[in-house]
Amino acid sequence: MKKLSVIDNKRCTACQSCMFACSRRDGHGGLSNSCIGVKTAGGFEGDMTIVVCRACADPPCAKVCPTNALIPKSTGGVRLEKTKCIGCKLCQQTCVIDAVFWNKEENKPVICIQCGYCVGFCPHNVIKLVTK
Amino acid sequence: MVYQDTISRVLYIDVKDKKFWITDRKDLFDKYIGGTGVATQLLLEECPMGIDPLSPDNPIIFAVGPLVGVFPLASKTVAMFKSPHTGDLGESHAGGRSAIAIRLAGYGAIVIKGASDFPVYVSVQGNQVFFKDATTLWGMNSSLTPARIMREREKGAGYRTILRIGPAGEKMISYACVVSETYRHFGRLGLGAVFGSKKLKGIIISGKQSLKVTDSKKYKQLYKQIYDQAVNSEVMRKYHDLGTPINVMALNNLGGLPTKNLQQTSFEQAKEISGENIAEKYLGKRIACAHCPTACVHLANLRESYKDSPYFYKTTYVGYDYEPLFSLGTMLGIENAKDILILIEEVEKYAMDAMSAGVILAWATEMFEKKLISTVETAGVEPAWNNTKAYVDMLAKIIKQENDFYKALGRGVVYASEIYGGKEFALAHGKNEMSGYHTGPASHLGYLLSARHSHLCNAGYSLDQSLLMEKEVSPEEIVDKLVEEEGVRQILSSLVVCFFSRAIYKDMNLISELLALMGIKYSAEDLKRLGREIHSEKFKFKLREGFSFENLKLADRVYETKAPTGYISRDYIERALIYAKKIIEK
Ligand code: SF4
Ligand code: SF4
Ligand code: SF4
Secondary structure, X not given: OEEEEEOOHHHOOOOXXXXXXXXXXXXXXXXXXXXXXXXXXXXXXXXXXXXXXXXXXXXXXXXXXXXXXXXXXXXXXEEEOHHHOOOOOHHHHHOOOOOOEEEOOOOEEEOOOOOOHHHHHOOOOOEEEEEO | OOOXXXXXXXXXXXXXXXXXXXXXXXXXXXXXXXXXXXXXHHHHHHOOOOOOOOOOOOOEEEEOOOOOOOOOOOOOEEEEEEOOOOOOEEEEEEOOOHHHHHHHOOOOEEEEEOOOOOOEEEEEEOOEEEXXXXXXXXXXXXXXXXXXXXXXXXXXXXXXXXXXXXXXXXXXXXXXXXXEOOOXXXXXXXXXXXXXXXXXXXXXXXXXXXXOOOOHXXXXXXXXXXXXXXXXXXXXXXXXXXXXXXXXXXXXXXXXXXXXXXXXXOOOOOOOOOHHHHHHHOEEEEEOOOOOOOOOEEEEEEEEEOOOOOOXXXXXXXXXXXXXXXXXXXXXXXXXXXXXXXXXXXHHHHOEXXXXXXXXXXXXXXXXXXXXXXXXXXXXXXXXXXXXXXHHHHHHHHHHOXXXXXXXXXXXHHXXXXXXXXXXXXXXXXXXEOOOOOOOHHHHHHHHHOOOOOHHHOOHHHHHHHHHOOOOOOXXXXXXXXXXXXXXXXXXXXXXXXXXXXXXXXXXHHHHHHHHHOOOOOXXXXXXXXXXXXHHHHHHHHHHOOOOHHHXXXXXXXXXXXXXXXXXXXXHXXXXXHHHHHHHHO
């Protein structure tokens, strides 16, 4: 199975190309649908932090979902069944690395599905799909 | 426009009465796209004629364009105001995360009005605006600390911009800048002083909405095309490899590198302070503006020892470009790269325009050298080429406004030379200190005629090289070319694409196609016409505020120092200006 991994956060320029790519999966611009985030740690003088789902083997986010909208994948991580989700945000509060992003417009979580689309748009080889 | 697109929403913020309202200005965005085009109209509406730029009546306008958040390199915010430095149109552009944050917070423009009775900072979170008491942040001696505090207190990490001023803005130094994300600036023409006059310490904006396009498949395909060009093409290489500092050697070899207050056009120590050398010895990392794969922002790693304590060091990342290497480097005869980085760091701390600051110090040095001023004026400092310590002291005294001389230095070379003399070598265009290109008549005409007064806004520098160095070209032809290029750049800055990507975006057919995806219809012809119209709308403001072609003058020094095209002739410049008046005022 393939998993999205941060290879070297020190190469990251905070260009946000990955974030925009991820959001663009649904065919539109902006960032509401993105589930990868790049933050500075202590301003731009510090290293960047790339926040994205680690595809846990026994996903804590799925365990707290009251409607079983997050379905654990056999390869790790989760798949969201949108129609079941009631927008309670419990998953978001549970993920300790803040990898559950929130699409405000839909009031639903967005969590990485390990598709690798963002990788093609990182100009600096920060992220990669690696086989576990 | 695509249904529900938020580009035409304008957020008005009144910092006096601490209120805000949102108005849909489809009228303006439909006609002028966004950015410069829309900001010019908002300025004409909001800025009463003839006001003091530091009075509460001076509005601050920020505008972005429809492609922001949709295509890469559409990453700039245009700021407009009446300039406290020149009394003329104030226009300044900055990247960082500003444009993305404004657009994804759901706005096309923000207008800030009035003046607060006490220091405030403003936090914009989607449809809500919060006014925070910034009394405690006022008067801190570095622009970095308040930024850190705002960053820690406010939400939206990763999706926000923090625009703030430093000591120079608080003191209303007329060339104070506004800093965005530590390393990007609304640098020129004194936006920081206008913030200061409003007691506005900063503004934080965050947002992450989605932006709909009409055809997703085509969108992804066009995106990829532009992205690939930005990442792989030769035209962008200059900006990401060595970055603009590559110009130090280029201009030095050409003989167009202003040195020691333009007494020279090449510098013996150019190699030491070149982009090549700084990259090799100091380049610490590169960062990017939001939604820009290029990452042109070069940060040098500056390690300094504390003189009072052995084995005690500090390390700072200092952003460097060609412009500060010229203004705080060659102009001051600084022979050592590390010293320039130290000066850049000082200027950053105070948040003032690096270009104006350097040119002002260069003028003061020559004044002192020629004994036109003494240590009485300089309050004991002895400015001399390559004396970094003296320059550090003088910058501090400008911020302190220590005496009348430093108060004058806080208002620019033209103002200071009117009081103390030395007009012949006070290097400014329309009161704005010169930028780093003495390549020939076209570069100087470009600054004089530019609707924005910054080097990037005209084609003069490249015309000197591509045309004038090759053959004789009439002043009329040069003006025609400059004005034509200005029109194109008005479109780029209305879309707010980075000028560094102009080779990608200058194709009007491409722009028309990209806008069509947003449901906005302009033909390539419409765009060309609109570019010219926006240019003349800007001149409407300029002429209203007293701009006149007859008052445009170049310092004698410009004529006395040979450029790569030879000595610049007064006659040539005069003929050009007479012609420019005819075609622009008509
Ligand atoms: S969202 Fe967080 S908790 Fe859930 S699988 Fe990903 S990393 Fe694990
Ligand atoms: S792998 Fe796919 S879902 Fe995950 S962050 Fe990248 S683009 Fe988004
Ligand atoms: S695309 Fe790469 S360099 Fe750019 S923000 Fe994402 S991880 Fe960082």
